[in-house]
Amino acid sequence: xxxVKQKLQQGKRxxxxxxxxxxxxxxxxxxxxxxxxxxVDLEHAPGDFANLQSQLQAMNGSAVVPFAxxxxxxxxxxxxxxxxxxxxxxxxxxxxxAEAEAAVAACKYPPEGVRGVAGSPRAxxxxxxxxxxxxxxNAEIIVMIAVETAExxxxxxxxxxxxxxxxxxxxxxxxxxxxxxxxxxxHPEALEQIAIIENKVLASDKFLGTVATTADxxxxxxxxxxxxxxxxxDGAALRDAGDNAVAAFRNAYGEVP
Numbered sequence: 164x165x166x167v168k169q170k171l172q173q174g175k176r177x178x179x180x181x182x183x184x185x186x187x188x189x190x191x192x193x194x195x196x197x198x199x200x201x202x203v204d205l206e207h208a209p210g211d212f213a214n215l216q217s218q219l220q221a222m223n224g225s226a227v228v229p230f231a232x233x234x235x236x237x238x239x240x241x242x243x244x245x246x247x248x249x250x251x252x253x254x255x256x257x258x259x260x261a262e263a264e265a266a267v268a269a270c271k272y273p274p275e276g277v278r279g280v281a282g283s284p285r286a287x288x289x290x291x292x293x294x295x296x297x298x299x300x301n302a303e304i305i306v307m308i309a310v311e312t313a314e315x316x317x318x319x320x321x322x323x324x325x326x327x328x329x330x331x332x333x334x335x336x337x338x339x340x341x342x343x344x345x346x347x348x349x350h351p352e353a354l355e356q357i358a359i360i361e362n363k364v365l366a367s368d369k370f371l372g373t374v375a376t377t378a379d380x381x382x383x384x385x386x387x388x389x390x391x392x393x394x395x396x397d398g399a400a401l402r403d404a405g406d407n408a409v410a411a412f413r414n415a416y417g418e419v420p
Contacts, residue, residue: 165250165303167200167228171330171370176385179230180395181374183208187221189397194225202230202393205244206255216247216285230305236262238277241269246284251305253332258314260321267327270306272297275327305329307372307391311337316356323367330370330391333360361387 170177177199182190185208193201201222203215210218219229230251231244244252254266268276282293286300306327310319311334322328335348335357344350348357364371365388372391375381376399381392412418 184398185210185214187217190218191221194222194227200228238269248286253307255309257308263322263325309334312341331364333373
């Protein structure tokens with residue numbers, strides 16, 4: 164049973180972290196930190212389906228719910244991701260109702276969708292739990308899409324009407340860049356579009372998510388009604404820890420890098 168889906172349906176807040184370093188060790192460490200979920204990134208990180216499965220195996224024994232971000236809204240990629248055993252998937256760059264419908268269909272077994280059926284992958288326990296998994300997957304897997312272009316905002320009402328879609332993720336960097344403000348999600352025009360997304364999603368039956376890697380931003384998002392926040396990235400956290408350790412040493416001993 165997908166405990167994160169239960170929490171989201173109950174209106175509760177959840178937090179998770181991005182896994183972008185391809186490291187099963189990082190996945191194992193973070194799975195013991197108390198996150199509700201962890202999301203393996205296959206869009207901007209260089210991993211593949213084998214790396215994904217290794218990271219999921221490293222989370223075994225923890226209470227964390229595994230997610231993955233797909234490289235694209237691609238039926239074959241989504242099928243292979245789901246077969247590794249994730250219980251949530253984030254599909255990037257969805258701009259229209261038709262694209263949202265295709266994303267949902269790729270995540271659902273027939274007759275609700277077009278996901279290929281096999282009882283042999285890890286998701287089904289290598290045949291051990293095949294029928295149980297096949298009959299529960301459609302209901303338990305969380306399907307999220309990313310709204311990250313001005314075009315998607317224009318079609319958001321239609322997107323929100325798609326059955327089987329659970330959540331909307333705001334990609335602020337891509338959204339701002341699609342509007343001509345490269346790498347500047349704080350631009351007033353981008354903030355205006357984000358507010359439009361927030362208002363429409365929060366008035367719907369979908370949950371809302373985004374990236375919020377500072378405590379102040381996370382609090383502000385939760386106060387506005389977000390339920391799904393990425394609050395840490397493994398690579399960035401390691402970089403920050405290294406930067407801080409070196410800076411503390413230099414400051415203590417007065418050595419110049």
